[in-house]
Amino acid sequence: MTSYRELAEVCEELSRLSGRKDKVAAIVRFLRRLSPEEAGHAALFLIGRTLPEGLEERLEISWATLDEVLENRGQQTLEAGSPPTILEVAEAFRRMAGIKGKGSRERKKLILSSLISRMTALEKKWFTRMVIGEMQHGVNEGVLLEALSELAERPLEKVQRADMLLGDVSELAMRVRARGGEAVDEVRLQVFRPIKPMLAESCESVEEALREMGGEAAFEYKYDGARVHIHVRGGEVRVFSRRLSEITGSVPDIVGQVREGVSAREAVLDGEAVAIGVDGRPLPFQELLKRFRRVHDVEEVSKKIPLKLRLFDILYLDGRDLLDEEYSRRWEIMAGVVDEDLLTPRIIASEPGEAEEFLRKALEEGHEGLMAKRLDSPYRPGRREKLWLKIKPAETLDLVIVAADWGHGRRTGWLSNYHLAAYNPETGGFEVVGKTFKGLTDEEFEVITKRLLSLKLSDDGYTVRVKPQIVVEVAFNEIQRSPKYRSGYALRFARIVRFRDDKRPEEADTIDRIRELYLRQFERKSLA
Ligand code: AMP
Secondary structure, X not given: OOEHHHHHHHHXXXXXXXXXXXXXXXXXXXXXXXXXXXXXXXHHXXXXXXXXXXXXXXXXXXXXHHHHHHHHHHOOOOOOOOOOEHHHHHXXXXXXXXXXXXXXXXXXXXXXXXXXXXXXXXXXXXXXXHHHOOOOOOOOHHHHHHHHHXXXXXXXXXXXXXXXXXXXXXXXXXXXXXXXXXXXHHOOOOOOOOOOOOEEEEXXXXXXXXXXXXXXXXXXXXXXXXXXXXXXXXXXXXXXXXXXXEOHHHOHHHHHHHHXXXXXXXXXXXXXXXXXXXXXXXXXXXXXXXXXXXXOOHHHHHHHOOEEEEEEEEEEXXXXXXXXXXXXXXXXXXXXXXXXXXXXXXXXXXXXHHHHHHHHHHHHOOOXXXXXXXXXXXXXXXXXXXXXXXXXXXXXXXXXXXXXXXXXXXXXXOEEEEEEEEEEXXXXXXXXXXXXXXXXXXXXXXXXXXXXXXXXXXXXXXXXXXXXXXXXXXXXXEEEXXXXXOOOEEEEOOEEEEEOOOOOHHHOXXXXXXHHHXXXXXXXXXXX
């Protein structure tokens, strides 16, 4: 049984090492010492996660709770007993995620104190960072996958793909530790096992998209909705969100549209759920997420905010894995089994003018823009590459709230000025690029204040620092160089457009993206 202390020591070592190769080697050495089951949990712990994706959100340990337990240490006599093992820590998280309802805070505190009272300062340090989700030792999922690739003796690309198909890096680590490279070779797409959706890079214009994609591309409407993967087998339909949680029960209308409009024995389809208003135009995204979280009165709400499914890809059909087929071929196959009115409108164009016209039409109908797709591209689960490019005329950034100031005047009692940060994949930390109190309704101030307080790390009476967890989409007028922030950049006239609860904090825009947008401003200015 390996102790959690050993993991904390490795984290300490990782934060001292600066080279990526050295970090990978240290992780490999550590995982080799562990049993498969331990390796599975350790893989998550090393990258600042407590539970596999889908379960993590249920843990709900607030900083206040953790802090109370940590603070208590003086009064409590150090519980006799051995230091907690990795498996004990994992088991504790699993139990805490299952606790709900009245008295749950106290019950979680008990579990936490029985662990923490047996930890030294070093373990506490890394345990806290892990629960907060910000390790600051420069090891993200990418580095971990490199380590697994070495451990499995398989190319990184294969390991990345296995990870995306499994949708759970702890499961992958466990299998690799148990069966080496074979475990990687064996991973297949399976109906009803959710996989990560393919993602897109941003681009400026249809011209740029055409240039990137070799002169010709597909242009699809980019809907302002929420991503869904639909799995079908026989009469059973199951729907998964972008974060791989199952939402079938909340979206009977989507399930109905699939039953009606998809004629396949077995299929995995990719698309967007769009909320439709009474006038037939799309409703704001916020309304839509309400539907996704809904567990009560589902029928009633689905009448008020009906969802419309729009499909744009197929990954599996009747026993055949289609991930490596070309986009054009996949679309053809999809069109063969999906009713026309469920398909996303699209054109294939090589003329910028034609694509431009299509973009105008999409915007007029109230959608976000276009998605350009390379005609010969495979489906790469979970990858953000230039095979898909999003063209959104109104540029926004997805940023994480890391702190907020107490409001005054009309906003007394609310946390109102939000410190917005971009993700730094190098360190796994978040760097502030601006602040704003603009864009929210009173009701939203109320709600977000509550959410932020449950994530509180510290409060000096003026600013409350919070666990980096809430992702918001932010509009702005300009990016400036600024010595005020460590990131070196500041957004001018930032305002919150909406919450992006469908994104994990690590999926926020990166500091590199901010740099890129900053530099691009000059290109535009010098052209003007
Ligand atoms: P973003 O969330 O801004 O990074 O944009 C990517 C998201 O756009 C995807 O995850 C989908 O939810 C959404 N989307 C809307 N329309 C499409 C489309 N035609 N193809 C792919 N993704 C789309």
